[in-house]
Amino acid sequence: MxxxxxxxxxxxxxxxxxxxxxxxxxxxxxxxxxxxxxxxxxxxxxxxxxxxxxxxxxxxxxxxxxxxxxxxxxxxxxxxxxVRDLKEGSSSKAYILKQNDTLKFGRVKYTVKELRSSPNEDMVNAKEVEVDTEGNSCKICLSEVIEPDNPLVSCCHCAGTMKYIHIQCLRMCVAALMTVKNNEKCITYTWKSMSCSLCGEPFSNALRANGILYHILSVQRPEIPYFIIEASSIHGNNRGMQIVSLKNSESVMLGRGHDSDMRISDISVSRIHARIKFHQGQFLLEDHNSKFGTLVQxxxxxxxxxxxxxxxxxxxxxxxxxxxx
Ligand SMILES: [Zn+2]
Ligand SMILES: [Zn+2]
Missing domain, CATH: 2.60.200 (Tumour Suppressor Smad4)
Structure with a gap:
């Protein structure tokens, strides 16, 4: 046939x-x-x-x-x-989000970094790193003292005396690069550069060393369910990461308008552009009849x-x- x-x-x-x-x-x-x-x-x-x-x-x-x-x-x-032409998870104009998806709202691109709906940490995208075993010192605090929750790791391309950094010192470096804004459902981090100032290697949100997971942005993670998306294109102030909690409401609105939970300040984004809701263990992305569309690569x-x-x-x-x- x-x-x-x-x-x-x-x-x-x-x-x-x-x-x-x-x-x-x-x-x-x-x-x-x-x-x-x-x-x-x-x-x-x-x-x-x-x-x-x-x-x-x-x-x-x-x-x-x-x-x-x-x-x-x-x-x-x-x-x-x-997305407006899809029908997933029994909703129309909806798409079931997956880790590492690339999304586009108007011309603004995001990558889905984390989707957390259960306490199981297997879904966290962690970079495997090497731990110091030879008594080297930290490139930030110059100390060689290690503790069980604060090992010295090699997380970038720096070598020699610059190779190792404490997990805690790395968290401090990352925190110093970011500005943080909070609203009821959404924590927004913005930054100019999120990489090692010496070798340029981008920092990871989480590291795994000797099988143990270390969140580098550990402090601000909300209770489950939540998702983290990161802007992968740069338009105006959109360079950064958004951590959105769905603990106390079933959905969040994304858009350019002041009343949206997650604001995307770009002219190609509609006032209320899209919605992400948590339903039966899944994160559903819905288009809100936006002018320039909600897309998944x-x-x-x-x-x-x-x-x-x-x-x-x-x-x-x-x-x-x-x-x-
Ligand atoms: Zn240190
Ligand atoms: Zn480096």
Whole structure:
């Protein structure tokens, strides 16, 4: 039986930071039929299929047949799942968050660093580090004294007499780099640089040494459930990390408005843009009909027969549906 993909594309005629305006009528629409391996490309405002990738067009996606189905792979630019078109965890316009997901609200990108709903610490993303066993001294306090909860570790590329640092001294260094703002549900940390001032290696939120977990930001972690997301693109003041508690409420609002629990101060973010709620042990990300969308990056995705899949690539929205023909 032959499988056919229907691809409906919609391209925003403005080219602005790779955004697609979900409210605009200024779009160009196309409908394409895919029956073999194809490149989906954009020339000006037109989405077309090609057998090979030319240099005058933008490659949006590669469609490759895989057994009885098709896979979609990114080309020149990342592919993003459109949250408003999903239905996960019995909610519409919702996506179940996973650790290490890359999210995009308008043009602001975040990485999901931690999702904590149980006291089990296995989910914490900790970097394995080496512990000093030869009586070296700490590069900050110059002492070689160690205690069970305060070992000397090597957490960056520094070497020689600069190699080791106490866990406590590292926590102090990290705390000194950050400014902290609190509201009822959200602790916001912002910083200019969060890396070793000598070798430039970024600091980790948590370390694991000899099998023991050390939180480097241990003081401010709230009670479960909570999540931590970190801004991975820099726009205005958005460099930093947000720790959001869902202990006393079932959801938090994300947006540019003053009344949102987690503020994202960027013009591409709607006043109330998205919501994250904790339901039956899962963190659900919901889009709030935002102008520029709530997106989750995908690397490779397989089409499920008869299920619609909406992906955004730059200023084009691609909606796929696989059918037997
Ligand atoms: Zn020290
Ligand atoms: Zn270093």
């Amino acid at each position: 032959k499988k056919t993909i229907t691809l409906k594309s919609e391209t925003w005629k403005r080219d602005s930071h790779g955004l697609f305006d979900y409210e605009s009528k200024e779009t160009q629409k196309h409908k394409l039929i895919i029956q073999e391996n194809s490149y989906v490309i954009r020339k000006n405002d037109t989405v077309e299929l090609e057998k090979s990738l030319g240099s005058t067009s933008t490659g949006l996606a590669y469609i490759i047949s895989s057994g009885s189905s098709y896979k979609i792979l990114p080309l020149n630019e990342p592919l993003w799942k459109v 995908v690397n490779e995705i397989e089409l499920v027969p008869d299920e619609r899949l909406a992906l955004q690539c730059g200023r084009s929205l691609l909606t796929f549906k696989l059918k037997n023909s």
